Amino acid sequence: MNDLVVQTDGLTKRYGERLAVDSVSMTVRRGEVYGFLGPNGAGKTTTLRMMLGLIRPSAGTVSVLGRPAGRPDVITRVGALVEGPGFFPYLSGRDNLRTMARYRNLGDHAVDAALARVDLTDRAGDRFKAYSLGMKQRLGVASALLGDPELIVLDEPTNGLDPAGMADMRALVVSLARGGQTVLLSSHLLTEVQEICDRVGVINGGRLLREARVDELRGEATLRVRAAPEEAAIAVAMRVAGENSVRRTPLGLELDLSADAAPALVRDLVAAGVDVHEVSPTERSLEEVFFEMTAEAPTTKEKVA
Numbered sequence: 001m002n003d004l005v006v007q008t009d010g011l012t013k014r015y016g017e018r019l020a021v022d023s024v025s026m027t028v029r030r031g032e033v034y035g036f037l038g039p040n041g042a043g044k045t046t047t048l049r050m051m052l053g054l055i056r057p058s059a060g061t062v063s064v065l066g067r068p069a070g071r072p073d074v075i076t077r078v079g080a081l082v083e084g085p086g087f088f089p090y091l092s093g094r095d096n097l098r099t100m101a102r103y104r105n106l107g108d109h110a111v112d113a114a115l116a117r118v119d120l121t122d123r124a125g126d127r128f129k130a131y132s133l134g135m136k137q138r139l140g141v142a143s144a145l146l147g148d149p150e151l152i153v154l155d156e157p158t159n160g161l162d163p164a165g166m167a168d169m170r171a172l173v174v175s176l177a178r179g180g181q182t183v184l185l186s187s188h189l190l191t192e193v194q195e196i197c198d199r200v201g202v203i204n205g206g207r208l209l210r211e212a213r214v215d216e217l218r219g220e221a222t223l224r225v226r227a228a229p230e231e232a233a234i235a236v237a238m239r240v241a242g243e244n245s246v247r248r249t250p251l252g253l254e255l256d257l258s259a260d261a262a263p264a265l266v267r268d269l270v271a272a273g274v275d276v277h278e279v280s281p282t283e284r285s286l287e288e289v290f291f292e293m294t295a296e297a298p299t300t301k302e303k304v305a
C-alpha cells in the first residue's frame, strides 16, 4: 500500500505575472496530521486547491492517494473544507449536510455520523444562520467528514474562532487522526500547528521553505541552568549530560538535555551541594524557527535574482 497520501512534484501556479505557488514538492503520509504553515498570501490555499483538483497547476504534478488529483475515484475518498462551503442559511445543519450527502450518494447515516463526530447532533435541527461561528466551522468540518474519507483537507479550520472554539477544533483534528484518517490542515498559527501536527511544511512567497517533523524543526532541546558554585555545577552537568554537552553562556550553563531530564539533574546538583537558582528549558518554539526561516528567505531570493 502506498504510504504517501499526497505527493506533489514541482507544483506551480501562476496568475499572470504572479507566481502564487512556486515549484512545491511536498509529501503527506498516511495517518499523520500534516500542518501546512505560512502567513497570509503564502500560497497555501492555492496549493490545496490544486491538490483537490479545483484548479489546474501551471506546471508540476500532484497525486492524491496514488492517483492524479481531481479524478472522480479520488474525489470520493477525500473530504475538504477549503474557504468555507456555501451553506444555505435557512436550512438546518442536518439538511445542509443531507443536500451534500445526496450528491455523493450517501445516506442519512453518513450525515448523522458526521454530525456526531463534530458534536453537533443536539443542534443539528437548528437553522444554519442561528449557529455560532464555532458551530458553523464544525459543520464545515462535518461536511468534509461525510462518507469517512481517507484524507481530510482543512484550510485554516480555526480561522475566526475564539480560544475555546480553537481548542475544540484542535481536539477534533487529533481525534480524526487517532481514528486512522490522514489530516492535512493549513494554518498561519504556529502554536497550534506545533501542538497537533506530526509534520509541517513551511511555505512563504509560494515556496516551500522546509518540510520536517515538528521536533526536527525546533531542533534539539536544551536546558539553561543557573547554579553556584559554577565549577561544581559544571562537573555534575557533565556527568549527567556528557562532557561535550555543557556550555558556559552569559545567562548560565546550557546543557543539551530535554525538559524531562530536569528533575534528575536538580537532584544530582543538590546532592553535590550546589545551589540551584534556575533550571529552564530553552526549546525553541516553532514561531521562532519560522521567523528565522522567513527572514532568511528574501536574502536567498535576492542572491538568485
Ligand SMILES: Nc1ncnc2c1ncn2[C@@H]1O[C@H](COP(=O)(O)OP(=O)(O)OP(=O)(O)O)[C@@H](O)[C@H]1O
Residues within 6 Å of the ligand: 015, 018, 019, 020, 021, 038, 039, 040, 041, 042, 043, 044, 045, 046, 047, 188
Ligand atoms: N484567483 C487568483 N487570481 C490571482 N491571484 C491569486 C488568485 N488566487 C490567489 N492569488 C494570489 O496568490 C497568492 C497566494 O494566495 P493563497 O490564497 O494561496 O495564499 P494563502 O497562503 O492561502 O493565504 P491566506 O491565508 O490569506 O488565504 C496571493 O498573492 C494571492 O493574491
